[in-house]
Amino acid sequence: LKDIAFVSFEEIFGVPLQKDQKIQPKVQMVQFQKDKLIAHKNYGIGIYRGIKTMDVEGALMDFFEIEYANQDKVYVPVTNADCLFEYEGTAQIDSLNSKSWHTRKENASKAIKKILTELVNIYAKRKILTRAPYNTDLLEIREFEAEFEYEETQDQLQAIEDIKNDMSSDKPMERLICGDVSFGKTEVAMRAAAIACFNGKQVVVIAPTTILSLQHYNTFCERFANFPVKIALLNSFTKKSEKEKIKSSLESGQIDILIATHSVYFADINFKDLSLAIIDEEQHFGVKIKEYFKQKYEHIDMLYLSATPIPRTLNMAINSIISISVIKTAPLARKHIQTYVLKQTDKVIKEAVERELFRGGSVFFVHNRIETIYKVKEDLDKLLPDCQKRIIHSQLPKSEIKKIITDFANGKFPVLISTSIIESGLNLKHVNTIIITQAQNFGLSDLYQLRGRVGRSDIEAFAYLLYDTQLSEQALMRLNTLKEYMQRGLGFNIALKDLEIRGAGNILGKDQSGNIKALGYDLYVELIQEALSQISSEKVERDVEIKFIDNLYIPSWYIDDNEKTAIYTLISKAKDEEELSSIKNYIEDKYGKLPKLVSRLIEISIIKLYAKKTCVKRLMFGKKGVSVQFYIDAKIDTDKLIKQVNALKGKFLSETGVFLNIDRNNLNVLKNFLINIV
Structure with a gap:
């Protein structure tokens, strides 16, 4: 093979090959890092020491090795990997002899249940309201859709x-659109606005910052230019006389779409026929402004946009309360943002700026301290005397900020020196390099948002995260995480890790940072799912312990040891047979035909799914058969159970246990038993 060169699709064409969605796993990949913290649902936070292959009664089996306080070890069978969760924060490891973990978990469960009960009651009231359905098939709507200059992604x-x-039904919409930076949420929002406007209704779009509201105003005006839709902008740039005209026009119905900041909430503004509120960057808003519209306009449709994508598990957990649409695929032509974490030097800055200017682009230079930002400009003028630079920050007059941004957008100067004021809203395709100084002082989500200001076209973009001091462990973790998740579409990993690293979060509308930090984000979400099932009186699926004494491991010749943890957790955390089928297809597509050992792992996971549905607590596979132990409160049809046990020549071991005369290599028989007793 000396004369053969292997070249990837991306190296030739400049964009990654879009994988067939049918063979992508529907479960989020989890790769536990050796010697890093991990959370076990029952034992608490420990140190993951890797996969260990052990001889158990003559059988080779893989286990997750976890170390706790006093060097105590727990070996978790790979079939029970669903009890393991990532933990990215900093915490003391738990002791197996302490009740601290159980106390923390119990306190978190109580807090979650209380908050969810309130949320369910709030949204339940909305669900009984009705309003006239919209006609979503009008000619104007079809024409508006046809004018979109790009090809929509499948997620869009x-x-x-x-x-x-939602809008063609008679129930008010309550939907959250989650998507990564520049993945096309605004176009989706404009489609909703078009439906409302062409049905003779008014729309309000609320943005958290003045800059973002200005950006939306320009985008909406451009998109609706060929349609009789009147759009107005109301923010701190708007003059007092203009505000009064806008208020009057809203009351008379002359304005169809209002783009605004908080001023809509605080000002005494009335609409003639408001039917849709779109709240962008909804994570920046408190509950008050969201509830304000629902109270004043009872039947209003609510559409929220979030640039902090939600993990799939949380999506599933809260989907019964609020409808969620996730946009996780980038436009085809978009390229990854090349991200560098470097010590700040004049050489790095000079080369980065000159490289961008040489190809005719522009640069964001972020320095987040107003008191020293002018000194930074002086230093840059000495370093790069031939390029013009301007400064913006929040203390400048509003009119000056607007003019500088407009000039920069029109290419009148190439370098904009700014505080983090640019974090939301600037969508400039010619700006493809961002330099962030003192990056160690930013939160991970903030860095991700800033980085998302570039790479909004088909030109390769660069982000330089520069640090000028000795980094703390947390700061280094933040910066390396951003570099690690450089690929677009992994913004939710960023949000997740940020929550754990900083211990922050209000994912249920109230601050839950203490509980998230105590348990880890993944496990916290699991408790949300359990609490919602309890509140809605659904059957709560509890953990099933499996003891299978036989060769049970993934051969190293098939999957490398470094990748095994991801595959084990992928299989163990699947929620149904359909997911396991997609996982099987994914593994075969990536690694080749499944060996019998891997097929057996998947078969055992299928058994585990049915065991959860029938309230099985423990399954023990022996040489002579299978022992099944149920939870004491399991609701099982006793007559069916007796009939099935007799048919399999089994026997009752106790009030909650049975023995079945089943060959462990014939797992379909056990599957049918579990199906037939409920």
Whole structure:
């Protein structure tokens, strides 16, 4: 093979090959890092020491090795990997002899249940309201869709379809659109606005910052230019006389779409026929402004946009309360943002700026301290005397900020020196390098948002995260995490890790930072799912312990040891047979035909799924058969159970246990038993 060169699709064409979605796993990949913290649902936070292959009664089996306080070890069978969760924060490891973990978990569960009960009651009231359905198939709507100059991604199309289904029903919409930076959420929102406007209704779009509201105003005006839709902008740039005209026009119905900041909430503004509120960057808003519109306009449709994507597990957990559409695929032509974590030097800055200017682009230079930002400009003028630079920050007059941004957008100067004021809203395709100084002082989500200001076209973009001091462990973790998740579409990993690293979060509308930090984000979400099942009186699926004494491991010749943890957790955390089928297809596509050992792992996971549905506590596979122990409160049809046990020549071991005469290599028989006793 000396004369053969292997070249990837991306190296030739400049964009990654879009994988067939049918063979992508529907479960989030989890790769536990050796010698890093990990959370076990029952034992608490320990140190993951890797996969250990052990001889158990003559059988080779893989285990997750976890070390706790006093060097105590727990070996978790790979079939029970669903009890393991990532933990990215900094915490003391737990002791197996302490009740501290159980106390923390119990306190978190109580807090979650209380908050969810309140949320369920709030949204339940909305669900009984009705309003006239929208006509989502008007000619104007079809024409508006046809004018979109790009090809929609599949996720965009699904989100648009979700909105159409909501708006064509007689129930007020309550939908959250989650998507990574520049993945097309605004276009989806404009489709919703078009439906409302062409049905003769008014729309309000609320943004958290003045800059973002200005950006939306320009985008909406450009998109609706060929349609008789009147759009107005109301923010701190708006003059007092203009505000009065806008207020009057809203009351008379002359304005169809209002783009605004908080001023809509605080000002005495009335609409003639407001039917849709779109709240962008909804994570920046408190509950008050969201509830304000629902109280004043009872039947209003609510559409929220979030640039902090939600993990799939949380999506599933809260989907019964609020409908969620996730946009997780980038436009095809978009390239990854090349991200560098470097010590700040004049050489790095000079080369980065000159490289961008040489190809005709522009640069964001972020320095987040107003008191020293002018000194930074002086230093840059000495370093790069031939390029013009301007400064913006929040203390400048509003009119000056607007003019500088407009000039920069029009290419009148190439370098904009700014505080983090640019974090939300600037969508400039010619700016493809961002330099962030003192990056160690930013939160991870903030860095991710800033980094998302570039790379909004098909030109390769660069982000330089520069630090000028000795980094703390947390700061280094933040910066390396951003570099690690450089690929677009992994923003939710960023949000997740940020929550754990900083211990912050209000994912249920109230601050839960203490509980998230105590348990880790993944496990916290698991408790949300359990609490929602309890509140809605659904059957709560509890953990099933499996003891299978036989060769049970993934051969190293098939999957490398470093990748095994991801595959073990992928299989163990699947929620249904359909997911396991997609996982099987994914493994075969990536690694080749499944060996019998891997097929057996998947078969055992299928058994575990049915065991959870029938309230099985423990399954023990022996040489002569299978012992099944149920939870004491399991609701099982006793007559069916007796009939099935007799048919399999089994026997009752106790009030909650049975023995079945089943060959452990014939797992289909056990599957049918579990199906037939409920």
